[in-house]
Amino acid sequence: MYKLLITRTIPEECVAPLRSEFEIIMPDEAKAAFSDAEVLELVADADAMLTIATRGTKEIMDAGKKLKAIGNLGVGYDNIDWKYATEKGIAVINTPTTVTEATAELAVSLMLAIARWIPQYDARLRRDGTWSFHTFFDSEATRIYGLKLGILGFGRIGKAFARKAKGLGMTLCYYDPFRATPEVEAEYGIEYMSFEDVLKVSDVITLHLPYMPETHHLMSTEQFKLMKPTAYFVNASRGPVVDEAALIEALKNGVIKGAGLDVFEYEPKISPELLTLPNVVMTPHVGTYSRAVRVDMGHEVLTGIKAVINGEKPYNCINKQVLK
Numbered sequence: 001m002y003k004l005l006i007t008r009t010i011p012e013e014c015v016a017p018l019r020s021e022f023e024i025i026m027p028d029e030a031k032a033a034f035s036d037a038e039v040l041e042l043v044a045d046a047d048a049m050l051t052i053a054t055r056g057t058k059e060i061m062d063a064g065k066k067l068k069a070i071g072n073l074g075v076g077y078d079n080i081d082w083k084y085a086t087e088k089g090i091a092v093i094n095t096p097t098t099v100t101e102a103t104a105e106l107a108v109s110l111m112l113a114i115a116r117w118i119p120q121y122d123a124r125l126r127r128d129g130t131w132s133f134h135t136f137f138d139s140e141a142t143r144i145y146g147l148k149l150g151i152l153g154f155g156r157i158g159k160a161f162a163r164k165a166k167g168l169g170m171t172l173c174y175y176d177p178f179r180a181t182p183e184v185e186a187e188y189g190i191e192y193m194s195f196e197d198v199l200k201v202s203d204v205i206t207l208h209l210p211y212m213p214e215t216h217h218l219m220s221t222e223q224f225k226l227m228k229p230t231a232y233f234v235n236a237s238r239g240p241v242v243d244e245a246a247l248i249e250a251l252k253n254g255v256i257k258g259a260g261l262d263v264f265e266y267e268p269k270i271s272p273e274l275l276t277l278p279n280v281v282m283t284p285h286v287g288t289y290s291r292a293v294r295v296d297m298g299h300e301v302l303t304g305i306k307a308v309i310n311g312e313k314p315y316n317c318i319n320k321q322v323l324k
Helices: 012-018 038-044 058-063 083-089 100-115 118-128 156-167 180-188 195-200 223-225 243-252 272-276 291-309
Strands: 003-004 022-025 048-051 069-070 091-093 146-150 171-175 189-194 204-208 232-235 258-261 279-283
Touching: 003 012, 003 291, 012 291, 038 058, 038 100, 038 258, 058 083, 069 100, 083 091, 083 100, 091 291, 100 118, 100 156, 100 204, 100 232, 100 258, 100 279, 118 171, 118 223, 146 156, 156 171, 156 180, 171 195, 195 223, 223 243, 243 258, 243 279
Parallel strands: 003 022, 003 048, 048 069, 069 091, 146 171, 146 204, 171 189, 204 232, 232 258, 258 279
Antiparallel strands: none
């Protein structure tokens, strides 16, 4: 029987379909997670591994001499040294489809929350117990309808955001290193532009690009300066794609109007200055934080791992060259 190491406890409904073929090694609910030292020990005779809040390092892969597959409970895989995994012939499995709608929903929620000033109004009501406005022409909130949305990264989540934004009455443009076909652009009613032009013309920028060396600090001081001073910035992709210090300065100095953030450069730590800014709405990397979504993700990644072990070629293997 094959051995599958899972670094944190996941619901039985995720692993039940595999129990006939795999010995499941995972911590009980009381323990919740294996330590790094325990992972190194347990991976030694594992055929596959599912990492949850654990890095897939060279040390782990060297210790796991039987490893054929490493899965990550998420669409991103920057926590796994996938290049080294490829050298070792280890398949890296992710969850590219089950995260899509929930992550896009959260990104849209962040956009609406910051543009309509919802957390700030909520805090004011809780503080005062009533409401009062100095003027009926309050300039804090912004109507989303009719604004131009710029999407950086037009993959699954970028497209899901586009569908939702279209329903809100926004006009759409995008940049992606790999341009969509004219048919797809027509389907979504979206205009392709250069990276710089998207920044210049958009009232809202939403970021949906993966983190890799080429995208490190893709958004920094000069990029924020290209944006409108009335524009909002939303990031529900990866924190290090954004130079957080540059974003803080842009928010403090009125370079942009506000931001909605689910991810951070140094997470789980948050830059202290972000916590003091009134024009930013934050959530703690919870784009997929719903039990139903997480269970679906568990099924997706474990189905991919099982396929690799059975000599098949799953769609969610990011380094397909290792598959025979």
